[in-house]
Amino acid sequence: MINAEIITIGDEILIGQIVDTNSAWMAVELNKIGVNVHQITSISDEVGHILAALKEAEQRADIILITGGLGPTKDDVTKKTMAQYFGSKGMVVHQDSLVVIEDFFKKRGLPLTPLNAAQAEVPDNCEVLLNEVGTAPCMLFEQGHKIFVSMPGVPFEMKNLMLSKVLPEIRKRYELVSIYHRTILTVGIGESFLADRISYIENELPSYIKLAYLPKLGLVKLRLSCTKDTTEQIIAEVEHFAKRIEEEIPEYWAGNKDVDIEKAMLDLLQKHGLTLSLAESCTGGYLSHLFTQHAGSSAAFLGGGIVYSNQLKKQILGVKEATLNQFGAVSEETAKEMVEGAIKNFGSDYAIAITGIAGPDGGSIEKPVGTVCIAVANKHETVVQKFLFNNKRLQIIESSAIKSLHMLLTLLKKNKVY
Amino acid sequence: MINAEIITIGDEILIGQIVDTNSAWMAVELNKIGVNVHQITSISDEVGHILAALKEAEQRADIILITGGLGPTKDDVTKKTMAQYFGSKGMVVHQDSLVVIEDFFKKRGLPLTPLNAAQAEVPDNCEVLLNEVGTAPCMLFEQGHKIFVSMPGVPFEMKNLMLSKVLPEIRKRYELVSIYHRTILTVGIGESFLADRISYIENELPSYIKLAYLPKLGLVKLRLSCTKDTTEQIIAEVEHFAKRIEEEIPEYWAGNKDVDIEKAMLDLLQKHGLTLSLAESCTGGYLSHLFTQHAGSSAAFLGGGIVYSNQLKKQILGVKEATLNQFGAVSEETAKEMVEGAIKNFGSDYAIAITGIAGPDGGSIEKPVGTVCIAVANKHETVVQKFLFNNKRLQIIESSAIKSLHMLLTLLKKNKVY
Numbered sequence: 001m002i003n004a005e006i007i008t009i010g011d012e013i014l015i016g017q018i019v020d021t022n023s024a025w026m027a028v029e030l031n032k033i034g035v036n037v038h039q040i041t042s043i044s045d046e047v048g049h050i051l052a053a054l055k056e057a058e059q060r061a062d063i064i065l066i067t068g069g070l071g072p073t074k075d076d077v078t079k080k081t082m083a084q085y086f087g088s089k090g091m092v093v094h095q096d097s098l099v100v101i102e103d104f105f106k107k108r109g110l111p112l113t114p115l116n117a118a119q120a121e122v123p124d125n126c127e128v129l130l131n132e133v134g135t136a137p138c139m140l141f142e143q144g145h146k147i148f149v150s151m152p153g154v155p156f157e158m159k160n161l162m163l164s165k166v167l168p169e170i171r172k173r174y175e176l177v178s179i180y181h182r183t184i185l186t187v188g189i190g191e192s193f194l195a196d197r198i199s200y201i202e203n204e205l206p207s208y209i210k211l212a213y214l215p216k217l218g219l220v221k222l223r224l225s226c227t228k229d230t231t232e233q234i235i236a237e238v239e240h241f242a243k244r245i246e247e248e249i250p251e252y253w254a255g256n257k258d259v260d261i262e263k264a265m266l267d268l269l270q271k272h273g274l275t276l277s278l279a280e281s282c283t284g285g286y287l288s289h290l291f292t293q294h295a296g297s298s299a300a301f302l303g304g305g306i307v308y309s310n311q312l313k314k315q316i317l318g319v320k321e322a323t324l325n326q327f328g329a330v331s332e333e334t335a336k337e338m339v340e341g342a343i344k345n346f347g348s349d350y351a352i353a354i355t356g357i358a359g360p361d362g363g364s365i366e367k368p369v370g371t372v373c374i375a376v377a378n379k380h381e382t383v384v385q386k387f388l389f390n391n392k393r394l395q396i397i398e399s400s401a402i403k404s405l406h407m408l409l410t411l412l413k414k415n416k417v418y
Numbered sequence: 419m420i421n422a423e424i425i426t427i428g429d430e431i432l433i434g435q436i437v438d439t440n441s442a443w444m445a446v447e448l449n450k451i452g453v454n455v456h457q458i459t460s461i462s463d464e465v466g467h468i469l470a471a472l473k474e475a476e477q478r479a480d481i482i483l484i485t486g487g488l489g490p491t492k493d494d495v496t497k498k499t500m501a502q503y504f505g506s507k508g509m510v511v512h513q514d515s516l517v518v519i520e521d522f523f524k525k526r527g528l529p530l531t532p533l534n535a536a537q538a539e540v541p542d543n544c545e546v547l548l549n550e551v552g553t554a555p556c557m558l559f560e561q562g563h564k565i566f567v568s569m570p571g572v573p574f575e576m577k578n579l580m581l582s583k584v585l586p587e588i589r590k591r592y593e594l595v596s597i598y599h600r601t602i603l604t605v606g607i608g609e610s611f612l613a614d615r616i617s618y619i620e621n622e623l624p625s626y627i628k629l630a631y632l633p634k635l636g637l638v639k640l641r642l643s644c645t646k647d648t649t650e651q652i653i654a655e656v657e658h659f660a661k662r663i664e665e666e667i668p669e670y671w672a673g674n675k676d677v678d679i680e681k682a683m684l685d686l687l688q689k690h691g692l693t694l695s696l697a698e699s700c701t702g703g704y705l706s707h708l709f710t711q712h713a714g715s716s717a718a719f720l721g722g723g724i725v726y727s728n729q730l731k732k733q734i735l736g737v738k739e740a741t742l743n744q745f746g747a748v749s750e751e752t753a754k755e756m757v758e759g760a761i762k763n764f765g766s767d768y769a770i771a772i773t774g775i776a777g778p779d780g781g782s783i784e785k786p787v788g789t790v791c792i793a794v795a796n797k798h799e800t801v802v803q804k805f806l807f808n809n810k811r812l813q814i815i816e817s818s819a820i821k822s823l824h825m826l827l828t829l830l831k832k833n834k835v836y
Contacts, residue, residue, distance in 0.1 A: 013441075013442065013445070014455045016449065019437060023438075024431065024434040027431075037434075038467075039467075041457065041459050042457060042459075043457050049456075133810070156810055156813050160810075281721075283710075284706050284709070285703035285706025285722075286703065288698075292815075293704075293812055297726075302729070302730055303724040303726035303730040304723075305721065306706045308716050309720040316723065346729075347729060360713050
């Protein structure tokens with residue numbers, strides 16, 4: 001199997017200023033095309049450290065992907081060190097990159113500083129993979145059968161380069177086994193319970209079909225992968241097992257595409273010409289953002305209210321003063337009025353309302369931090385549930401959102417929307 | 419300076435299933451006590467790989483902190499490999515750990531399996547730092563003047579062990595320099611322009627004061643760090659330079675604490691007893707979530723409307739049908755009515771409204787994807803600006819949010835709120 005290593009350069013990660021999310025994303029994409037990630041290493045942007053890391057990685061891996069260490073105020077060190085490691089004779093201006101950089105500043109009506117113009121300079125013996133969405137260059141060096149690719153650390157620049165240039169380059173240069181993957185999205189069942197439930201199917205899998213559990217707060221993505229070269233017969237076999245698993249867990253099944261669950265639900269709503277609105281209190285926009293980060297979400301998603309204050313609960317959703325006084329803002333009664341207010345005022349076919357105590361303050365003995373009431377509704381029916389999430393603020397927000405999606409999915413299934 | 423390295427063991431990170439958030443947290447805590455994190459390495463749980471990583475780390479660092487690779491179904495490999503590396507004579511049961519484990523299962527009414535009981539077994543030549551909140555042991559090995567500490571990867575167990583046992587142990591064993599850091603938050607100026615603007619101050623910094631640029635979409639965090647032992651004089655000197663930088667860029671200055679910019683703004687609003695509401699169209703809840711992820715945000719943040727559809731713009735914010743027809747949903751006129759509707763309907767002191775085309779669809783020649791109109795207002799004044807972000811959907815959303823914060827900050831400064 002082809003081995004890759006990821007090296008991230010820059011102090012930001014070593015001082016804990018940023019969490020390295022790039023490497024996990026890259027690892028997922030590399031795995032998809034059959035490249036194994038052997039090691040991930042974060043180092044400082046000192047010459048000696050970069051040289052040592054490159055040397056160690058070269059001994060272990062076929063593909064070395066480097067992120068970070070590039071940028072107008074710091075790419076000097078990284079580029080010069082690369083030039084040294086790969087025995088470049090000097091730096092040259094890469095014309096296409098310069099055009100992108102000039103364009104970048106022109107479009108923004110900003111002057112091009114010498115520091116920025118210098119970003120187009122690269123070691124003379126590298127191949128430039130043109131960065132079309134940023135000013136730092138992407139450089140590919142060959143060393144024997146191994147390749148080293150240095151990319152900017154800005155996530156969207158790196159992702160754009162990986163998808164449009166680096167992964168195709170890897171596919172072209174290495175003979176990779178084409179792996180067939182089949183995803184099953186589930187929501188509302190824990191990993192170990194799911195494993196128990198489908199173990200009898202898992203036990204029947206042939207040795208060349210692997211089942212991976214990819215759990216995330218409230219969700220488990222199952223992935224069947226066939227490590228043999230893909231044929232129609234292999235695809236049919238993987239699909240057969242996928243179907244059996246899906247039939248075993250109809251109440252938790254949420255989709256068969258490798259997408260986020262909220263995207264699967266948007267697609268489902270759009271397919272049926274249905275609309276959705278939200279009334280968020282404790283999740284404070286998190287669920288709205290989950291939906292609207294996806295292109296085309298406006299086809300099904302109308303919008304909603306972020307009703308943090310009681311005043312806005314009354315104003316935007318028509319929650320009754322008496323209900324707030326008698327039961328409190330975090331109650332099944334308030335959640336019910338919120339969701340019915342959303343259906344009525346926003347005119348959507350379906351709605352979700354969430355009200356709870358995300359903490360760390362605001363809890364009481366009767367309603368401790370983590371108490372969340374969720375309601376889902378259509379024009380004819382409202383379902384309300386109360387939960388207690390034993391967790392920290394951000395996880396309570398995320399768990400509430402995922403749980404509300406499970407409730408909406410259940411209501412949709414009941415209404416034969418699938 | 420004392421150097422540490424962090425090694426994370428386990429395939430979860432290498433296949434991109436989880437993002438390594440532990441290391442960033444550990445790095446922050448180590449930096450606080452003056453320990454430099456030299457490298458972070460993620461490896462698989464194979465014997466050979468673990469041995470190689472330990473050996474490499476030992477050559478570079480004084481303190482090697484290892485997380486992960488421990489757990490009822492997998493700690494065998496890690497513990498045996500540690501025993502091999504450090505020349506242990508065998509495994510012994512650590513009695514205090516066994517008591518914790520037995521207690522753990524008794525409290526949950528679960529049977530103690532042999533697999534779980536075996537977690538109390540550790541190499542005979544390690545010192546156990548008792549894990550009081552979990553079942554995996556924390557082992558400290560000494561090798562010359564160096565220490566190796568192996569901890570479970572479960573974040574709250576690791577954090578509890580670090581704070582209560584590992585950091586005190588490091589403080590006890592090493593003479594540490596205490597490092598003074600000072601942050602300057604800026605918004606609205608690019609890294610290279612900022613660097614140009616303050617270069618004359620940067621050039622005057624003494625060799626023991628370092629200036630780091632930590633850029634993130636639309637934001638640059640500056641950090642002055644003094645690598646000499648902290649004294650009152652050193653603090654005064656760092657503060658002197660920080661003040662000079664701040665005075666050079668009053669229009670971009672956004673705070674002097676190491677927090678996210680939206681948190682700095684919430685604190686500012688709360689300090690002055692002011693409230694904020696939002697009207698989000700193309701950012702779809704992203705800005706609301708930025709604010710509400712922070713504990714205590716409800717002190718200043720009232721909520722808002724996610725007005726994705728025109729219907730909701732009219733309904734929730736009172737945007738006029740005629741305005742939408744004449745100028746379109748993405749226009750300065752609509753943004754103005756949105757923000758003034760938020761002030762009026764939500765009763766806040768300040769408000770932000772954002773309407774734009776996040777793409778990838780929905781653009782036109784006059785209003786291409788990336789066109790965003792942002793309005794900020796208080797009860798007396800409205801400011802509207804139109805932008806063209808040359809970017810992808812998620813970055814257009816994020817850029818719009820950050821730009822709106824810069825506009826709000828500018829309005830607040832104008833009103834002497836700082």
